[in-house]
Amino acid sequence: MPVELHQLRCFIAVADELHFGHAAQKLDMLPSALGRYIKLLEEDLGTRLLTRSTRNVALTAHGTLFLPEARELIERADDIQKRFQKLARQNAGRLRIGAIDSAAVSLIPHVLHHFREQWPEVELSFLEDKSSRLLPKLKTGRLDLIFIRPQSLMDSALFSQFLFYEDVVLAISEKHPLANRTEINVEDLRDIPLIVPEKRVRPHSYDLTLSLFDHAGFKPNLMQIADEKQTIINMVAAELGAAVMPRWVMRMASLNIKFLPIGQGYENIRSKLPMSAVWVKGARDDARDNMMKIVMDELPVIAGLY
Known part of the structure; x- marks a missing residue:
């Protein structure tokens, strides 16, 4: 049978420690298992590598000759493994x-x-x-x-x-009379200009606002004066109108803005x-x-x- 790398590692550990118990502890394995690997290695090589007594472990003449060869094989194997692991990382995608x-x-x-x-x-x-x-x-x-x-x-x-x-909120100037409300209903938006992006640029955002009024019985007053969310927020802060927006815009740093949950009619727009x-x-x-x-x-x- 071919010699296994683990057998070589076991032999090197025993040769370094000259003590089965210490070598087994170093390899995190039982001394009996370590002894079996050494025996298998000796059988594969057809020669004794170690002499054992109840108290002492020593290298035989063949063991002394074999030790540097074993170290070289392990070093080469470890080097190959490291090189290919590095290549794998470089080409991992x-x-x-x-x-x-x-x-x-x-x-x-x-x-x-x-x-x-x-x-x-x-x-x-x-x-x-x-x-x-x-x-x-x-x-x-x-x-x-x-x-x-x-x-x-x-x-x-x-x-x-x-x-x-995503959840939805209404952005409105904190100076607006509705800013003190705990939530906004669709009916409250009858006379409020709503800032929306151009439908061609942001169709989902445009449809989000429009769909809020599907069953309202009146058409919203839409203002297409900005497309980007930060710009729309700035327009709201300037009291040019309100805006129906994703809830995450509440994280945008802006003065004079109040974000209100939308109550009645909210179910119509969440899926937007x-x-x-x-x-x-x-x-x-x-x-x-x-x-x-x-x-x-x-x-x-x-x-x-x-």
Whole structure:
């Protein structure tokens, strides 16, 4: 039978300690098991390597000759293992992630932290953009995984995993008479200008506000004067109107803003802010699969942040 590396490690430990008990402790194994490995090694080599008595262990002449050979074999084996482990880390792959602003606020930092702890060798890159710009990059292979608002007609080449719905609030100037309310009903918004992004630029955000009035019996007063959330918040602070927004915008630093829960009619709009993970079907990607496992394992925590 061929000599095994573990047998060599056992022999070296005994040769260094000249004591089976100490060598076994060093290798974290029982002395009886250590003795069996030494015996197997001697049988494989066809010669005695050690002499044993009740108190003493000594190297035989062949054992003395064999010890440096054993050390060299172990050193070479360890060196090969380290080199290939390093190569594996260098070629472990990369993961290119894209996300809309909502996902970039809490979801991405949360899962990247956990991913980096488990797979530090994977090269990570991140791009924040609108859903309409992330999808083409995913399809052409420039991104591996994106977190977006799911499309009504998703490309058949893509797989979409629904994650959660975001909560919604009304951003309003703290100087407005309604700012002291504990919640806002749809009827309260009859005479309030509502700042919305252009539908072509941010269709989900536009539809979010409009759908609030599906059963209100009146049309909202919409103002298309800003597209980015921070700009909309600034417009609200300037008392130009109010805005229906995802709850996470409450984290934006802004003076003179009050964020109010939406009461009556709220059920109509919650489904307007879904978050999904999307990737290309049939493409094997261990890094992406590992990331999605973290996402699904952490989903109860992540959803609570929104």
